Structures are given as structure tokens and as C-alpha cells.
Amino acid sequence: MDRLFELGPEFWTAAGETLYMVAFTLLIGGAMGLVLGIVLYATRAGGLLASRVVFTVLNVVINFFRPIPFIIFIAVAQPFARLVIGTGIGNDALIFTLSIASSFAIARIVEQNLVTVSPGVVEAAKAMGAGPFRILRTVVIPEALGPLILGYTFVLVAIVDMTAVAGYIGGGGLGNFALVYGYRQFEPAATWAAVLLIILLVQVVQFLGNWLARKVMRR
Numbered sequence: 001m002d003r004l005f006e007l008g009p010e011f012w013t014a015a016g017e018t019l020y021m022v023a024f025t026l027l028i029g030g031a032m033g034l035v036l037g038i039v040l041y042a043t044r045a046g047g048l049l050a051s052r053v054v055f056t057v058l059n060v061v062i063n064f065f066r067p068i069p070f071i072i073f074i075a076v077a078q079p080f081a082r083l084v085i086g087t088g089i090g091n092d093a094l095i096f097t098l099s100i101a102s103s104f105a106i107a108r109i110v111e112q113n114l115v116t117v118s119p120g121v122v123e124a125a126k127a128m129g130a131g132p133f134r135i136l137r138t139v140v141i142p143e144a145l146g147p148l149i150l151g152y153t154f155v156l157v158a159i160v161d162m163t164a165v166a167g168y169i170g171g172g173g174l175g176n177f178a179l180v181y182g183y184r185q186f187e188p189a190a191t192w193a194a195v196l197l198i199i200l201l202v203q204v205v206q207f208l209g210n211w212l213a214r215k216v217m218r219r
Helices: 002-006 008-043 052-065 070-085 091-115 119-127 132-143 145-169 174-183 188-217
Strands: none
Touching: 008 052, 008 091, 008 132, 008 145, 008 174, 008 188, 052 091, 070 091, 070 145, 091 145, 119 132, 132 145, 145 174, 145 188, 174 188
């Protein structure tokens, strides 16, 4: 336990790194996934902007990358990360890789939630003269907002889990702290401290996501 107090600065630095990676991954990957999901929804057969070519290409790309285990995806994307951001290791490289990986999962979640919007609501908006983009912005997304918040909450929890492998590419975070100071130095207290903080973070995220979704769906 004394050793854990000595590792206090490293522990809180690791916690800050985890929050940094999670926040930027959700911001970047969430935005890309939202766009991809909306395009999937709009271009599917019978959609607002139906296009078999666009839908098929996007569908194949997402289905190709989504099943790849994240630890393998890190290795695959490392040369691309080095090309785009100038480095294949560290927290920024992990954010880059996580953003790409999460965007594919988010795209599917967005598409699935948008599909649940009643076709009658969309048809009513069309009958009133609204165009495709206006319908998406003012009808479809607001109608699916509650489930979308729950979907993003699920993804956020998954991102927290995925940041635990940051150490494999020279990154930091709580997962790396548990590995370096807990597992390798035989300090169970360090490992459990990281685990408990991750659990607390996940619980807070899940609580806030559920609360916000309920508030939106009661409008």
C-alpha cells in the first residue's frame, strides 16, 4: 500500500491520459461514425437519398474492418498513423487508431437507431414539402436521439476498455499503469487501484448516458 502512495503522481497522470484518449477518440470517432451512419441510412434502398452504389461500398468497407480485433487493428493501422500524424506510437497514435476503429462500430449503431424511426413520420415530413437533408436534421435524428445517446454511451464504455492496450504502442493510461506498476512489479494494489478507477469511470458514464437518454425520450 505504501508503494501505491508513492505512485500517486504516476497514477493520476495515467488517469488524465485515459480521459484525454477517451475524450478525443469519442469526439473524432463519434463525428466520423455519425456521418457514416447517416449516409448508410439515407442511401439504403427506399431511403431519402437511395444509392445502391454508395450504400454497397460503405457497407462492405464497414463490414470488412469492424470484425478485426483491436489489438490486431493497431498493428495494421500503425503505418497509416505514422503517415498521417507523423508517429505510430504514443497516445496520439492510439487516438488516431481508436477513432478509426470506433467510427465503424458507431456507424452501425447510428444506422440501426435511425432505421427504427417510424416511416410514417418521414412520409409526413415529405408530404409537407421538406427535403431530404431537412428531414434528416429536424425529424429523423431528433426522433432517434434517445437511443443514439444510449448507443454512444455503450461505445464510450468500449473505448475506455480499448484504451487499456495503449501500452502496447508506447502509450499511457490506466491500463498501462496497471501493466507496468502492477503486473510487472508484482504490486496488486496498483493493479486494483487502476481497475477500480476504470470501473468508477464506466459507472459514471453509464449513469449519465442513461439519465440523459431518459430525459430526451420524455420530451
